Amino acid sequence: AQTVTQSQPEMSVQEAETVTLSCTYDTSESDYYLFWYKQPPSRQMILVIRQEAYKQQNATENRFSVNFQKAAKSFSLKISDSQLGDAAMYFCAYRDDKIIFGKGTRLHILP
């Protein structure tokens, strides 16, 4: 069965600094997608970034980028120039016929 592991329950970063959230996963599939979702206090799930497993190039979306290491089954999220609005729970997710979430990392932004 596929699993997603986020080993950092909470993290803090100073505003305007850079932070990296870790995620590892386990699968025997070769084609799949990986995502980072953000869930602010409103509890709306918001897609931050996606990565197709067949693409070697790391995805980027403005201040958000990933480090995708397929052989190591690692998918970390880097947030640059952290802003107060980035404070939220971040979930790493894996998709084939289901979408499976890691336990989440709560990110605090320190002013």
Place this chain on the structure above:
Amino acid sequence: DTEVTQTPKHLVMGMTNKKSLKCEQHMGHRAMYWYKQKAKKPPELMFVYSYEKLSINESVPSRFSPECPNSSLLNLHLHALQPEDSALYLCASTKTGGSEVVMNTEAFFGQGTRLTVV
């Protein structure tokens, strides 16, 4: 329109009540999902409908009964719930379901229904 709309936003029900949660999307997505999320926990998959057919049931108790009347609508019928069923219920949709892996395959989520069972 990239919205998934869930109603009601809040629901309080007694253990003997019957109620339904509704989820609607007009993006032409053919897979729809129900998740249950307790506070400070990740969403847990309950059901997946793919092309209006139930494709995954994650051993959910029968007091939860899903229904997919058409490709745009997903219901979750609730009956004889327990207080521990109180949670946020999230609906999501994706362009395709099953083992098809295509571009733009992320899930779009509704805002959820906050359910309290008393």
